[in-house]
Amino acid sequence: MAERIDRRRAICIMAAAAGLPLLGLAGKAHASExxxxxxxxxxxAPATLILNLEDRTKPERLIRQVVAEIARLEDVFSLYRSHSALSVLNRDGAIAAPPADLVALLGASRIFFEASGGLFDPTIQPLFSLYARHFSAPxxxxxGPLAPALExxxxxxxxxxxLVDADRIAFARPGMALTLNGIAQGYVTDRIVDLLRSEGITSCLVNMGENRAIGARLDGSGWRIGLASTEMATSPDRVVTIRDRAVATSSAAGFxxxxxxxxxxxxxxxxxxMPERFARMTVVADDAMTADALSTAFSLMSEDEIGRQVERWPDISVDLVALTGASVRYGRRL
Structure with missing residues (x-):
């Protein structure tokens, strides 16, 4: 079913840089030197943790906590769990006593919606459904869809x-629905970072669909993140090094x-x-939610508009690849 394919990211962790294989370990923690x-x-989305730990008794407990937190947040944000808070809201048009995480994420979404002039908009789910239905038909x-259907x-x-407050979330118009795919993975990444920091972790790379580093690697060097325009790329077109920063990439080639x-x-x-503007759009920010949301919004802007937006977000960096293959960078030096 087309709607279940929603991968828009194209970030690959550089296994060679970490000195580790990242395949074949699903659902397991490996404690060694x-x-x-x-x-x-x-x-x-694929999720990865790379933990540097002096206390080798911690890994299994930490991984259990991380898995439990992921499951809890999926019960809030998942489009594909019928009992999730988001699914209930989309189905019923309202939800009473909503989870605090959903209220918080929608509050953040409003900030990005307003800052982007409406280009970051989680209410595009009906549009996604329209295109999925149209192209799934024999x-x-x-x-594409006929103009009346699109209108x-x-x-x-x-x-x-x-309409959002701590007691109730509701849609003002019939037929509305939300997707949080342009921001929720960043939010989940940040919550896992918060959890690990509360447990005293000072060196870790968290990837819950977006990447965020806690500190540096044990040797003091930064975490290296490979950027590519497609998930199938065998090598990155650029590598960025981060410490206590987050990276998100959007690519029209994702789906x-x-x-x-x-x-x-x-x-x-x-x-x-709309016609694709960029082969790859990468944003580096202090937190993964901001990087996630802005990489989505910037994918719909012109280069001039992105340049003006960067002035509003002084702590971000933008690294994009145009359809011509030209690389353009804005903001803080990567």
Whole structure:
């Protein structure tokens, strides 16, 4: 089913830089003299922890805590768990006594919605569903959904129609629905970082769909993150080094609704599917949620608009690859 394929990131951790294989360890923690590596899933995306620990009695307990926290947050944000808070909200149009994490994430989403002039908008889920239904149908028109159908769905989009407080979340218009795929993985990454820091971890790389480093590696060097335009890339087009920073990448090549690859999953809330602007959009920020949300919004902007936005976010860096292959960088030096 097309809607279940939502991978838009194309970040690969540099295994060689960490000195570790990152495959074949799913769901396990390995304690040895080397760092502890765990791999699993978070919100449908591959998840990885690389932990440097002096206390070798901690890994199994820490991994259990991380897995439990991931499961708890999936019960809030997952589109594919029918009992999740997000699924209940989308199905019923309202939810009473919402989880604090959902209230917090929607509050942050409003900040990014307003700062981006509405380009970051979690209410695009009806648009995603429209394109998925259209191109899943037999003999689907390769030109995409008809204009009346698109206009009808666009009327359901707009984060200004999401009413949020600690007691209730509700939609102002019928047919509205949310997807948090452009921000939730960053939020989950940040919550796992908070958990590990509370346990005294000072050297770790957390990847819950987005990457965030705690401190440096044990030798004092930074964590190296490889950037690529597709998940299938065999080598990165750029490597960034981070300490106590987060990295998020959006790529239009991550998923297309159609075989002709004209209609990508990064949707403009004003118009629907739009021509791709960039091969890769990477944002480095102090936290993964900010990097995640801005990499989504910037993918819909021109280079001039991105440059102006960077002035509003002085602590971020942007590293993008244009469709021509040219690299452009803004903000803090990577």
């Amino acid at each position: 080397a760092p502890v590596v765990w791999t699993g899933q978070a919100l449908g 003999a689907a028109d390769p030109a 009808s769905v666009l009327a359901q989009v707009g984060f200004d129609g999401v 297309h609704f159609d075989a002709g690859q004209r209609f990508g999953h990064i949707l403009d809330p004003r118009h629907g599917a």
